[in-house]
Amino acid sequence: MRKLICYLLLSFLVSSCSIFKPTPQPRTEFRGFWIATVVNIDWPKNGNDSVAKQKKDFIEILDFYKDLNFNAAIVQIRTAGDAFYESDHAPWSRFLTGTEGTIATPKSTLLNWMIDETHKRGMEFHAWLNPYRATFDLKTDILSETHDYNVHPEWLIKYGKKYYYDPGLPEVQEKMVSIIDEVVANYDIDAIHFDDYFYPYRIQGETFQDAISFYNCRLPNQNLADWRRSNIDSLIKKSHDIIKKRKPWVQLGVSPFGVWKNKTTDPKGSDTKAGQTTYEDLYADPILWMEKGWLDYIIPQVYWSMELPVASHRKIVDWWSNNSQNTNLYIGNGPYKIRNNSDKAWDSKKELPNQIRYAREKNSVQGNAFFSAKSLMNNKADVVKYLKRKHYNKPALLPISRLAPETSLNPITLKSINRSTNTISLKFEGPTPTRYAMLFPYKKNQKETYPLKKLITKLPVKDNREVVLPLAIIGKRKHIAITFIDFYGRESLPIIVHLKN
Numbered sequence: 001m002r003k004l005i006c007y008l009l010l011s012f013l014v015s016s017c018s019i020f021k022p023t024p025q026p027r028t029e030f031r032g033f034w035i036a037t038v039v040n041i042d043w044p045k046n047g048n049d050s051v052a053k054q055k056k057d058f059i060e061i062l063d064f065y066k067d068l069n070f071n072a073a074i075v076q077i078r079t080a081g082d083a084f085y086e087s088d089h090a091p092w093s094r095f096l097t098g099t100e101g102t103i104a105t106p107k108s109t110l111l112n113w114m115i116d117e118t119h120k121r122g123m124e125f126h127a128w129l130n131p132y133r134a135t136f137d138l139k140t141d142i143l144s145e146t147h148d149y150n151v152h153p154e155w156l157i158k159y160g161k162k163y164y165y166d167p168g169l170p171e172v173q174e175k176m177v178s179i180i181d182e183v184v185a186n187y188d189i190d191a192i193h194f195d196d197y198f199y200p201y202r203i204q205g206e207t208f209q210d211a212i213s214f215y216n217c218r219l220p221n222q223n224l225a226d227w228r229r230s231n232i233d234s235l236i237k238k239s240h241d242i243i244k245k246r247k248p249w250v251q252l253g254v255s256p257f258g259v260w261k262n263k264t265t266d267p268k269g270s271d272t273k274a275g276q277t278t279y280e281d282l283y284a285d286p287i288l289w290m291e292k293g294w295l296d297y298i299i300p301q302v303y304w305s306m307e308l309p310v311a312s313h314r315k316i317v318d319w320w321s322n323n324s325q326n327t328n329l330y331i332g333n334g335p336y337k338i339r340n341n342s343d344k345a346w347d348s349k350k351e352l353p354n355q356i357r358y359a360r361e362k363n364s365v366q367g368n369a370f371f372s373a374k375s376l377m378n379n380k381a382d383v384v385k386y387l388k389r390k391h392y393n394k395p396a397l398l399p400i401s402r403l404a405p406e407t408s409l410n411p412i413t414l415k416s417i418n419r420s421t422n423t424i425s426l427k428f429e430g431p432t433p434t435r436y437a438m439l440f441p442y443k444k445n446q447k448e449t450y451p452l453k454k455l456i457t458k459l460p461v462k463d464n465r466e467v468v469l470p471l472a473i474i475g476k477r478k479h480i481a482i483t484f485i486d487f488y489g490r491e492s493l494p495i496i497v498h499l500k501n
Contacts, residue, residue, distance in 0.1 A: 026360065027452060028489075029396040030297070030330045030367025032072035033065050034128065037095050038079035038136060042373040048098035051106040058114060061373050066121045068376075068384070069392045073118050074193050074369065077111065078129040078179070080136045081148050081165075085111040085187065089179045091144035101144025115188055122436060122458035124190035124398060126253065127183050130197055131176045131235065134163040148175075157210060160203045167199065167231040168213035177238045184246045190487075191251035192243055196301055198232045199283040202276055228283035240294040244403075249487035251296035251401060255332055255369070256286045258302040258316050260323070270319035273310040287323060295327045296401055299369050303334030305345035306354055313355055321362045328399050330367040331359045335375040338383060349383045356391050366399045395452050397491060404488035407432060412484055412492055415465075417499075424469045424499060426482075433464040434484040434492075442479035442496055449491060450481060474499060 036042045043061060044054040062073065077084040082093035082100060086108055091101035096110070118125040134148060134156050140163075143149050149156060149163060155172050156163045165172045180192055199208065210228075218227045240252050257278045261269030265280065278284045289295050300320050304311045317331055333355055337346045345351050359365045370376065376384055412430035419425075428434075438458050440450040457473055461484070474480065478500045484492040 025391065025394060025396065027397060028366070028399045029360075030072060030328070030369070030399055031065075031068075031070040031392070031396060032074050032126070032299070032330065032367070032369035033061075033070055033373045034369065034371045035061060035073060035075045035373045036371075037076040037084065037093070038130070040095050044096060046098075047093075047095050051104070051110065054096075054107075054110065055113070059117060061377070062117060062121055062123070064377055065373070066123070068388055069395045071122065071396060071398050072124040072126060072190075072369070074126040074128050075114065075118075076128040076130070077183070078131075079133070080130065080162075081134040081143075085183070087179070087182060089175060089182060090148075091146045094142065100142060101146060111187060119188075119435075119460045122395075122460075125188075126191040126193040126251075127187065127189045128193040128195065129179065129183070131179075131194060132165045132167055132199070133197055134165050137161055138163075157208060159200050159208050160206060162200070164200055164208075166210050166213050167235065168210050168217050168227065170217070173231070173234055173238065176235055177242050180239050181242045181246060184243055184250055189250060191253050191296070192239065193253045193255065194239075195255045196257040196278070196282065196284075199228055199281075202281045225280070225283065229279075229285050232284050233288060236289050236294050237292070248403065249401070252294070253297040253299065254286060254289070254295055255299040255301055256284055257282060258300045258304070258320075258332070259311060260287060260319075268323075271315050272312070290325050290327050293326045296403065297328040297330060297399075298324065299330045299332045301332040301334070301371070302355075303332065303337065303371070305337075305343050305351055306358070307345065308343055314358060317355075317358060317362065317365065321364045324364055326402065328366050328402065329364055330369055331355070331365055332369050332371060335370050335380070335383070336372055338375065338380055349386055352383060353386055353390060356387070367396075395455055395458070397452070397485065398489045400489040404486075404490055405432075409434070409484060409486055409490055409492035412495060414495065414497060417497075422471055424471065424474065426467045426469065426497060428461075428465050428467070428484075430484070430492075432486050434461045434486050436485040437461055437467040438483045438485065438491075439469070439473070440481040440483070440494065441477065442481050448493075449483060450494060456480070 040046060043058055045057055079093060079095060081090060083090040084093050084096050092103045094100035097103050097107060115125045138161055140149055155165055155169060157166050214224055214227055243250050243252055259270055259272050259274035259277050261277050261279050262274055263269045263271050286298055302313050302316045304313045306313045320329060333352060335352055339347055356368055359368055409432045412428050414426060415429050416427045436458050439456040440454050459467055461467055480497050481494040482497060483494045
């Protein structure tokens with residue numbers, strides 16, 4: 001009996017400890033979060049807020065996800081024919097400035113500041129653009145005189161309670177490509193990102209009135225559905241081409257609606273009963289885009305619970321895992337539904353963590369992204385604590401881009417050390433430009449990469465060659481090891497730096 005009691009006690013202790021033990025975490029994993037700016041969903045809280053208030057609120061979001069060890073911010077900078085930056089192609093967004101088309105001077109450089117603050121925290125900045133939504137409602141009197149509703153009304157189609165650009169017009173495609181080129185050329189972003197809004201979601205009893213452009217622009221014998229899909233195909237290809245021509249390392253990512261097709265309409269589709277699908281209703285064909293190599297990553301929006309009968313998260317993740325190619329695959333999750341949905345599965349604090357665990361079980365899935373940023377920041381402390389303890393208790397590197405060049409990052413050599421009162425500036429030289437430097441405590445005879453649990457800090461590299469070390473971080477260390485991350489996500493071998501004279 002005594003042996004039995006001891007055995008049961010030991011078993012209880014082991015199982016109790018396993019509850020708190022973090023699950024194994026990958027060294028590379030995409031951990032993204034969407035910051036929605038349309039109608040001020042996440043940020044800024046109000047377009048009329050001061051610059052200081054908007055900066056404070058943006059940093060609050062970044063720091064929250066930095067504490068969760070996330071590594072990519074997907075920030076909406078074009079919501080509805082507008083811009084969160086100085087643009088030759090769109091007016092300033094009222095969601096940033098309070099009044100569309102006007103700008104307070106300090107806000108005019110806000111995007112550069114946002115990108116810098118994101119990079120300072122070791123995160124990528126993905127510039128999220130909505131290409132085809134021209135207005136968010138029918139209040140056209142509040143639109144700027146430079147908005148396309150007023151400048152090019154022939155480009156727009158009223159559908160439901162919004163106006164949309166007609167994707168079939170060559171002039172619209174040219175405009176969208178110019179917008180992308182402008183952002184890539186002028187800002188130090190890591191990616192251009194499109195969400196699921198291509199052709200608009202179907203509205204019962206309404207017709208999207210693009211018959212004239214279909215008649216004028218279709219190919220011989222091309223039906224309406226195939227013509228519409230070809231228009232979106234063209235946008236994706238042209239976007240990919242202009243990005244790679246301008247800055248080859250900048251990624252193109254798309255976050256389509258989670259169901260490509262239902263199996264009931266195509267045996268190749270998923271075992272789901274979605275009311276609308278990406279292929280048949282939004283006229284988007286991400287399977288083709290992956291096949292052609294036009295995407296750097298894809299994040300299908302799988303915002304359903306694990307076992308929801310009509311659209312099971314599990315089944316949809318399985319489907320994308322089996323049908324993705326030539327690109328990095330991440331899964332989009334919907335924490336906005338936690339305790340805020342008729343599906344009672346979302347009442348459990350473990351629903352979202354279970355989805356993360358399931359994604360990690362799939363070899364073809366390389367990470368996750370959460371919609372939207374504020375969802376976990378309000379009244380979800382128990383979920384956040386569980387995620388941090390079990391799944392995000394240490395940092396992860398971003399997955400390497402599939403377009404990474406074959407050239408080596410090494411040899412990287414130290415050229416100079418300059419000391420000031422509070423910092424040490426290190427200047428390096430190497431064959432490949434680098435984005436980040438990762439600092440580790442020096443370990444004798446360590447020749448391979450260091451474990452991330454030993455990471456002291458991750459710092460941005462200035463002008464591709466300078467790293468500024470705060471003395472408060474260095475402390476009394478005489479040596480540190482540094483590895484570098486280039487713009488494609490590749491990590492160099494460590495180099496050892498002697499810090500003391």
